[in-house]
Amino acid sequence: MKDIYILAIETSCDETSIAIVKNGKDVEALTISTQMQTHAKYGGVVPEIASRMHTENITIVLEETLKKTNLKISDMDAIAVTYKPGLLGSLLVGIEFAKVLAFIYKKPLIKVNHLIGHIYANAINNDLKFPLLALVVSGGHTELVIMKDDYNFELLGATKDDAIGEAYDKVARILDIPYPGGPGIEKLALEGNPTYNLPIPVMDETYDFSYSGLKSYIINLVHNEKQRGKDINRKNLAASFQKVAIEELTRKVNLALKNTKIKNLIVAGGVSANKYLRQKLKEIAEINNANLYIPDFLYCTDNAAMIGAAAYPLFLNKEFADFSLNAESQANVC
Amino acid sequence: MNTLFIDTHYLDIIIILLKNGKVVDKKEVINKKNNSEFIMPTIIKVIDGVKIDEIIIVNGPGSFTGVRLGVTIAKSLAYLLKIPIKTITTLEVMAISNKSYKVAFSDNNGYYLGEFDSDFNKIKEYKYVNNEEFYNNYRDYNTNYYINAEEIYKFLNKRKPTNPHIVNPIYIKKIGVEIDKTSENK
Numbered sequence: 001m002k003d004i005y006i007l008a009i010e011t012s013c014d015e016t017s018i019a020i021v022k023n024g025k026d027v028e029a030l031t032i033s034t035q036m037q038t039h040a041k042y043g044g045v046v047p048e049i050a051s052r053m054h055t056e057n058i059t060i061v062l063e064e065t066l067k068k069t070n071l072k073i074s075d076m077d078a079i080a081v082t083y084k085p086g087l088l089g090s091l092l093v094g095i096e097f098a099k100v101l102a103f104i105y106k107k108p109l110i111k112v113n114h115l116i117g118h119i120y121a122n123a124i125n126n127d128l129k130f131p132l133l134a135l136v137v138s139g140g141h142t143e144l145v146i147m148k149d150d151y152n153f154e155l156l157g158a159t160k161d162d163a164i165g166e167a168y169d170k171v172a173r174i175l176d177i178p179y180p181g182g183p184g185i186e187k188l189a190l191e192g193n194p195t196y197n198l199p200i201p202v203m204d205e206t207y208d209f210s211y212s213g214l215k216s217y218i219i220n221l222v223h224n225e226k227q228r229g230k231d232i233n234r235k236n237l238a239a240s241f242q243k244v245a246i247e248e249l250t251r252k253v254n255l256a257l258k259n260t261k262i263k264n265l266i267v268a269g270g271v272s273a274n275k276y277l278r279q280k281l282k283e284i285a286e287i288n289n290a291n292l293y294i295p296d297f298l299y300c301t302d303n304a305a306m307i308g309a310a311a312y313p314l315f316l317n318k319e320f321a322d323f324s325l326n327a328e329s330q331a332n333v334c
Numbered sequence: 335m336n337t338l339f340i341d342t343h344y345l346d347i348i349i350i351l352l353k354n355g356k357v358v359d360k361k362e363v364i365n366k367k368n369n370s371e372f373i374m375p376t377i378i379k380v381i382d383g384v385k386i387d388e389i390i391i392v393n394g395p396g397s398f399t400g401v402r403l404g405v406t407i408a409k410s411l412a413y414l415l416k417i418p419i420k421t422i423t424t425l426e427v428m429a430i431s432n433k434s435y436k437v438a439f440s441d442n443n444g445y446y447l448g449e450f451d452s453d454f455n456k457i458k459e460y461k462y463v464n465n466e467e468f469y470n471n472y473r474d475y476n477t478n479y480y481i482n483a484e485e486i487y488k489f490l491n492k493r494k495p496t497n498p499h500i501v502n503p504i505y506i507k508k509i510g511v512e513i514d515k516t517s518e519n520k
Contacts, residue, residue: 042511046509046511048398048509049509049511051398051399051402052402052502052503052505054406055402055405055406055409055502055503056502058406058410059409059410059413059498059499060499062413063499073414088399089398089399089402092370092399092402092403093402093403093406095370096370096373096374096403096406096407096410097406097407097410099374099407100374100407100410100411100414101410101414103374103378104411104414104415105414323374323375323378324371324372324374324375325370325371326368326370326371327370
């Protein structure tokens with residue numbers, strides 16, 4: 001069969017990224033231009049600034065990507081782009097850029113759900129084995145999904161309030177950890193011990209999650225201690241939070257693996273870069289005799305290679321978008 | 335010599351095709367806030383099958399998103415087709431088309447102001463004022479948004495093309511975090 005090359009574009013948040021992906025699994029070229037340092041000055045992503053930087057960088061990022069390969073745009077079989085979920089203004093820059101590429105080079109345009117992109121980060125250098133259980137954990141999402149085949153999703157459970165990544169960011173803020181908070185908490189937690197007795201989010205046997213109670217408890221705890229003039233042990237609190245937050249994820253994953261008898265577990269989304277989560281999931285997978293797949297660190301955070309991987313099954317199905325494609329800020333996996 | 339003129343600075347989309355400086359085609363989409371659905375389809379209607387030699391893009395100030403989408407498309411077209419691109423501001427468009435030297439563009443919350451000499455060179459930095467300040471001090475400014483693409487084309491003959499990588503919107507109006515930063519510095 002002829003090799004399929006897809007040029008993929010990802011601009012949903014604060015990374016401008018373009019990749020060329022062969023057959024949905026081989027990354028021929030990838031560029032990720034991160035704006036993290038700019039947004040760190042403001043304590044979080046400023047949507048208008050993110051959009052501005054995408055427009056400033058997009059043609060340069062394409063040029064950088066093409067320098068890394070002998071392939072030309074004319075060699076591509078399709079142009080793929082993230083269209084949801086994300087920051088509207090940011091998504092739109094990538095979408096318009098993709099439309100121009102598709103128009104000039106007469107290539108089909110493929111629209112990709114960013115979250116499904118995170119799942120397909122596991123297809124890079126790898127074959128997805130179905131049925132599989134996918135844990136999607138990011139700044140905006142905490143979901144457990146069953147996949148019986150490509151693009152065949154069944155939602156098992158999701159967060160009822162905050163996403164785990166959001167809880168990490170908010171707890172980081174109260175502990176004065178600079179943006180981005182997730183890696184900051186992880187680092188601090190390594191130096192501490194889980195000595196704080198924190199409430200466990202949801203002690204039920206469903207597949208749903210909840211993080212707002214845990215987050216609020218910590219915010220109140222820090223405020224109360226401050227008012228009493230007492231010092232918070234930041235390292236121990238970070239370690240305590242991380243233990244409770246992550247173990248709630250793994251407890252539900254364990255439950256799902258036991259009940260569904262699924263033997264393939266994949267992790268997707270920015271929080272999958274967390275080493276404590278990786279370690280805990282490894283243990284759970286072993287207990288359940290399941291195979292665990294986690295993307296390389298490079299493909300855990302936002303990148304266009306995963307968009308190219310997720311676009312491949314859509315290309316094979318000829319699911320193409322037209323030039324009226326628009327962005328959507330909200331979306332789930334299914 | 336085909337020139338594509340793109341203006342998406344506010345709620346309208348205006349796409350004009352000039353041949354040797356004369357308007358030969360024009361498509362307008364009026365008052366569509368959600369521009370993304372319409373900009374590329376409208377541009378394609380004008381340029382499909384036409385060899386474009388040059389692009390003129392109105393790069394603001396105006397609606398942040400509106401300007402940004404037009405500029406993103408224009409710089410991408412110029413970069414990929416390897417053709418020259420020239421920028422013109424909304425205030426220059428108004429001044430040249432109306433032959434006015436003091437012009438103001440309203441985004442409903444306030445006005446962007448431009449002042450030009452008789453050759454339409456900017457003589458003051460653009461600024462953004464609120465409605466009250468406008469009515470008190472700048473009521474004599476021309477607020478009619480009108481495009482004379484042929485006059486703009488002539489005006490741009492003396493301007494050199496810009497490298498597509500560095501074609502970007504001008505915004506003028508400050509955003510929330512910029513205002514916070516300024517007050518912190520005081």
